Amino acid sequence: MAVVEETGTYIGAPVKRKEDVSLLRGRGTYVDGLTLPGMLWMAVVRSPYAHARIESIDLTAARAAEGVVAAYSGADLADDWVGGLPCAWPVTEDIKMPPHYPLASEETRYQGDPVAVVIAESRALAKDAAELVDVTYAPLPATADVEKALADGAPLVHEDLGTNECYVWKLETDDVQAAIDAADVVVTRRYMQPRLIPNAIEPRGVLAQVDPTGEVTVWSATQTPHIQRFALQLVLGIPESKIRVIAPDVGGGFGSKIQVYGEAPLAVAVARRLGRPVKWIEERAENYLGTIHGRDVVHELTFAATKDGDITAVKSEAWCAMGAYLELVTPGIPLLGAWIYSGPYDIPNYSVTFTGVFTHTTPTDAYRGAGRPEATYVLERTMDALAAELGIDRVELRRRNFVKEFPHTMASGLTIDSGDYHASLDKLLELLDLDSIRAEQESRRSSGDVKQLGVGFSTYNEMCGLAPSRILGAIRYAVGGWESATIRFQPLGSVQVVIGTSPHGQSHETTFAQIVADQLGIGVDTIDVIHGDTASSQLGLDTYGSRSLAVGGIALHHAGEKIIEKARAIVAHQLEVSEDDLEFSGGAFSVKGSPDRSLTIQEAAFAAHTAHNLPDGMEPGLEQTAVFDPPNFSWPGGAHAAVVEVDTETGDTRLVRYVAVDDVGQPVNPMIVEGQVHGGVTQGIAAALYEEGDYDDDANLLTTTMTTYLVPSAAELPSYETALTETRADNPLGVKGVGETGTIASAPAVINAVVDALSHLGVTDIQMPATPERVWTAIQEATS
Amino acid sequence: MRRVALSVNGTRHELDVEPRDLLVYVLRERLGLTGTTVGCDTSSCGSCTVLVNGESVKSCTMLGVQADGLELTTIEGLARNGELHPVQQAFHEHHALQCGYCTPGMVLAAVSLIEAGEATDEDAIREGLEGNLCRCTGYHNIVQAVSAAAGVS
Numbered sequence: 043m044a045v046v047e048e049t050g051t052y053i054g055a056p057v058k059r060k061e062d063v064s065l066l067r068g069r070g071t072y073v074d075g076l077t078l079p080g081m082l083w084m085a086v087v088r089s090p091y092a093h094a095r096i097e098s099i100d101l102t103a104a105r106a107a108e109g110v111v112a113a114y115s116g117a118d119l120a121d122d123w124v125g126g127l128p129c130a131w132p133v134t135e136d137i138k139m140p141p142h143y144p145l146a147s148e149e150t151r152y153q154g155d156p157v158a159v160v161i162a163e164s165r166a167l168a169k170d171a172a173e174l175v176d177v178t179y180a181p182l183p184a185t186a187d188v189e190k191a192l193a194d195g196a197p198l199v200h201e202d203l204g205t206n207e208c209y210v211w212k213l214e215t216d217d218v219q220a221a222i223d224a225a226d227v228v229v230t231r232r233y234m235q236p237r238l239i240p241n242a243i244e245p246r247g248v249l250a251q252v253d254p255t256g257e258v259t260v261w262s263a264t265q266t267p268h269i270q271r272f273a274l275q276l277v278l279g280i281p282e283s284k285i286r287v288i289a290p291d292v293g294g295g296f297g298s299k300i301q302v303y304g305e306a307p308l309a310v311a312v313a314r315r316l317g318r319p320v321k322w323i324e325e326r327a328e329n330y331l332g333t334i335h336g337r338d339v340v341h342e343l344t345f346a347a348t349k350d351g352d353i354t355a356v357k358s359e360a361w362c363a364m365g366a367y368l369e370l371v372t373p374g375i376p377l378l379g380a381w382i383y384s385g386p387y388d389i390p391n392y393s394v395t396f397t398g399v400f401t402h403t404t405p406t407d408a409y410r411g412a413g414r415p416e417a418t419y420v421l422e423r424t425m426d427a428l429a430a431e432l433g434i435d436r437v438e439l440r441r442r443n444f445v446k447e448f449p450h451t452m453a454s455g456l457t458i459d460s461g462d463y464h465a466s467l468d469k470l471l472e473l474l475d476l477d478s479i480r481a482e483q484e485s486r487r488s489s490g491d492v493k494q495l496g497v498g499f500s501t502y503n504e505m506c507g508l509a510p511s512r513i514l515g516a517i518r519y520a521v522g523g524w525e526s527a528t529i530r531f532q533p534l535g536s537v538q539v540v541i542g543t544s545p546h547g548q549s550h551e552t553t554f555a556q557i558v559a560d561q562l563g564i565g566v567d568t569i570d571v572i573h574g575d576t577a578s579s580q581l582g583l584d585t586y587g588s589r590s591l592a593v594g595g596i597a598l599h600h601a602g603e604k605i606i607e608k609a610r611a612i613v614a615h616q617l618e619v620s621e622d623d624l625e626f627s628g629g630a631f632s633v634k635g636s637p638d639r640s641l642t643i644q645e646a647a648f649a650a651h652t653a654h655n656l657p658d659g660m661e662p663g664l665e666q667t668a669v670f671d672p673p674n675f676s677w678p679g680g681a682h683a684a685v686v687e688v689d690t691e692t693g694d695t696r697l698v699r700y701v702a703v704d705d706v707g708q709p710v711n712p713m714i715v716e717g718q719v720h721g722g723v724t725q726g727i728a729a730a731l732y733e734e735g736d737y738d739d740d741a742n743l744l745t746t747t748m749t750t751y752l753v754p755s756a757a758e759l760p761s762y763e764t765a766l767t768e769t770r771a772d773n774p775l776g777v778k779g780v781g782e783t784g785t786i787a788s789a790p791a792v793i794n795a796v797v798d799a800l801s802h803l804g805v806t807d808i809q810m811p812a813t814p815e816r817v818w819t820a821i822q823e824a825t826s
Numbered sequence: 827m828r829r830v831a832l833s834v835n836g837t838r839h840e841l842d843v844e845p846r847d848l849l850v851y852v853l854r855e856r857l858g859l860t861g862t863t864v865g866c867d868t869s870s871c872g873s874c875t876v877l878v879n880g881e882s883v884k885s886c887t888m889l890g891v892q893a894d895g896l897e898l899t900t901i902e903g904l905a906r907n908g909e910l911h912p913v914q915q916a917f918h919e920h921h922a923l924q925c926g927y928c929t930p931g932m933v934l935a936a937v938s939l940i941e942a943g944e945a946t947d948e949d950a951i952r953e954g955l956e957g958n959l960c961r962c963t964g965y966h967n968i969v970q971a972v973s974a975a976a977g978v979s
Contacts, residue, residue, distance in 0.1 A: 062918045065926030066910060068861015068901030072927065075860030165855075166846070243865040243873055243961050244927040293863070293927025294961050326866040547925030547962045713921045717967060721924065724964030748870035748959070756965035757956040761948065 052556040056713035060551040070291040073247035078319040085168035087158040089150035092402040092741030093184035100176040109167030113160045116147030122311040124279035130520035131374030137209040140200040142367040144304030151366035154331025184402035186737035199400035208398035221355035221391040225346030237338040237735030244293020245324035250309035265295040266584035273302035289574035292546035297408030301370045336409020338363035343420040355391035365405035378413030381454040386463045386503040387443035392453035402741040411785040422790035459772035470681040470703040496799025500791035506779035507592030507676025524671035526581035527598035531664040533651040535644030542582020543590040544574045561602040563629025588779025592676035600668035609646040615657045678778045680704035684791040688799040693818030701763045707771040707778035722784020730792035830894040835903025843890040850874040852890035861901040872958030875931035882938035901930035922971035924962035945976035
């Protein structure tokens with residue numbers, strides 16, 4: 043139910059969500075709730091070894107087990123594939139792109155690498171029989187560490203490549219080294235950002251049906267139904283025109299449901315062979331092994347500065363784990379941060395180098411923020427280090443270096459269209475009351491309190507709204523970055539909006555309805571937003587990289603313009619006036635000076651459907667599609683602060699306050715924007731304090747369940763303080779992306795706060811996550 | 827197979843279940859009540875929380891046979907006469923759900939917490955919901971919603 047009933051005021055209003063009506067009643071349609079007649083269940087057999095030669099696979103016992111219909115090894119299904127699982131981002135000309143098939147048949151390269159599937163009449167029988175698959179492995183040496191993987195004699199993930207180095211990518215301005223050499227102060231710091239496991243609460247899942255005619259329908263817990271469709275053609279050779287991919291309700295993704303995983307083509311291949319629908323639902327333990335991870339990057343970051351604190355150069359070198367194979371956009375993840383190693387600061391000299399490294403681990407790929415949290419973390423940590431080195435206040439050093447005028451072209455070459463970093467920082471300081479925090483900190487320090495207080499800052503910007511197609515082409519991404527939207531008036535005036543983006547928690551049904559309601563002057567409840575089905579939305583590039591509103595929302599606005607243009611022509615014809623004589627307001631066209639002569643847009647839609655009296659040559663119907671290719675990325679920014687309490691005896695750290703001030707342009711629905719900030723901030727806090735995907739020396743994953751990989755609960759977190767400052771983006775709605783800002787900004791604010799709490803003891807760095815053990819050890823080392 | 831009789835959302839069911847069938851799969855796959863979701867294998871996430879004789883229970887920690895003779899409420903049974911339960915309504919008002927997958931379990935855990943008189947302040951609510959994980963909301967709005975439904979500020 044909308045809180046705002048009159049038209050023309052939806053944008054900016056906290057309209058309650060349309061999505062909730064079903065979800066709150068348990069009527070969501072997640073893949074695991076779907077059942078088809080004759081449906082079979084698939085279970086996947088995975089390698090227990092990080093690296094092994096497969097000597098034999100014996101499926102005899104599995105095939106003979108109760109309820110089993112079939113079992114297949116990689117060799118059995120080799121002829122089902124016309125290609126491997128695609129990687130869409132070969133970032134350099136000489137990148138190494140090893141083949142990757144849904145089932146490994148000769149060698150396994152990470153713990154969890156799929157080697158066989160079993161198909162049975164029920165979930166339980168499929169899993170029982172999977173246990174009976176007898177695989178003989180010859181274990182081989184393995185490594186999960188990017189630096190060890192580059193050392194001479196390291197076990198190779200892909201022997202035939204002769205190296206674990208996947209690529210080296212560089213972006214550099216001319217005089218970086220000269221600027222560093224000439225600087226008054228040079229600060230270099232080294233950082234390890236651990237693996238993060240995305241943990242959408244709904245695991246992945248696929249249900250595939252192949253009709254006798256060859257028509258394929260796939261229900262998938264995915265962020266990317268359109269990308270899945272063309273990838274299925276690439277792997278299976280089935281034309282896209284025969285494939286329908288449906289993303290029903292999807293229970294979170296955070297980047298981990300972008301990829302084209304082997305289970306989707308496996309389910310289709312098996313359903314095609316058996317002539318029955320096949321469902322596969324991931325277990326959580328499988329998810330930890332078989333769904334992509336994020337981060338796992340080692341950085342060395344250098345700032346050069348004058349003694350007054352003007353930063354003259356930034357230089358970053360990073361070694362980035364790819365994992366064992368390249369998933370859809372694995373190599374490109376670091377590049378999503380490559381242009382923002384100067385952050386919100388005006389830094390004239392710039393150098394960024396990434397080395398992609400294969401390790402015997404689950405592939406990495408997009409996890410909320412993708413590349414930008416990595417960049418922002420090392421930047422904001424090093425800002426504090428530079429401030430300490432210069433003896434300049436951390437906040438003042440940031441303020442001094444802020445970009446002040448927009449649009450601003452960065453040394454990295456991209457142009458920030460809008461922002462006001464001072465305004466966000468001012469607002470943050472107003473909310474924070476830094477003086478009283480400092481007084482409390484001083485008091486605890488002087489009394490030697492066991493619990494010390496720290497405050498940390500992170501001022502940030504980010505590039506999202508993926509993305510201008512020409513730029514994507516120039517950086518070797520395989521597809522475009524446009525988005526499409528269709529507005530369709532039904533004859534009696536209700537409206538369908540068909541979008542090419544595919545939500546999984548982002549509230550598109552509400553936000554996009556608000557945009558159309560305002561533009562066309564109709565009630566938000568008159569509008570239904572249709573998404574996540576390639577049969578409804580033929581054109582689309584799906585949801586990731588905070589693109590749905592910043593790209594898809596603009597496409598929708600342009601579709602609305604086309605609707606108004608056509609309706610205007612119909613009304614002018616019917617009222618026998620010129621189009622220029624019509625005003626459109628509040629959902630009606632009226633003749634200037636004669637407001638009693640008017641027709642509503644819904645009357646125009648009815649006239650368009652009857653087609654009794656349309657202008658000569660006009661097609662019947664009122665339906666328009668627009669495809670929008672953004673000329674630039676979207677540039678949110680802001681200022682965040684964390685306040686932590688650290689127990690110096692146990693190393694336990696509690697976040698006591700978190701303040702986030704963000705500029706995400708015009709908020710369409712501030713309630714939803716705030717929810718995105720809360721969720722994003724939480725994932726960054728989790729990375730800073732709790733979460734770490736950990737492998738042992740033989741590349742066995744140690745954090746294999748939610749009992750060892752610590753996703754925080756409500757009990758670990760405080761309520762947040764949030765505010766928005768607003769500069770309009772250079773697009774017709776003034777909107778920017780918001781899905782990832784919190785995750786990008788928050789981790790460095792928290793770690794800076796932990797270090798601040800302990801700085802008087804001599805602690806200068808703590809590796810993420812700041813576990814009690816790490817904090818305690820840092821205190822011992824600094825004070826011994 | 828073992829015959830069990832249980833009441834779910836006020837409707838009595840008699841059915842044969844395998845001794846190893848978890849209650850959550852009896853609800854989802856035998857009774858078609860798919861609102862109760864599964865998020866982990868380790869009783870960590872709480873997505874599958876239902877009310878058993880009025881108390882919140884993770885339905886992956888119970889066998890179907892253990893539900894014999896008990897009264898269960900799942901998310902499908904919480905709204906009455908088409909009207910959302912006050913906790914459901916509070917989740918809507920406070921934007922306490924995004925993807926919705928953890929929501930049925932979170933709502934039922936909150937209902938149980940409030941009815942037990944344990945939702946006395948923000949800290950108690952946060953502690954009381956510790957067994958239910960949400961990856962979307964950061965819990966801020968969930969805590970707001972439960973506070974509102976419990977009548978605490």
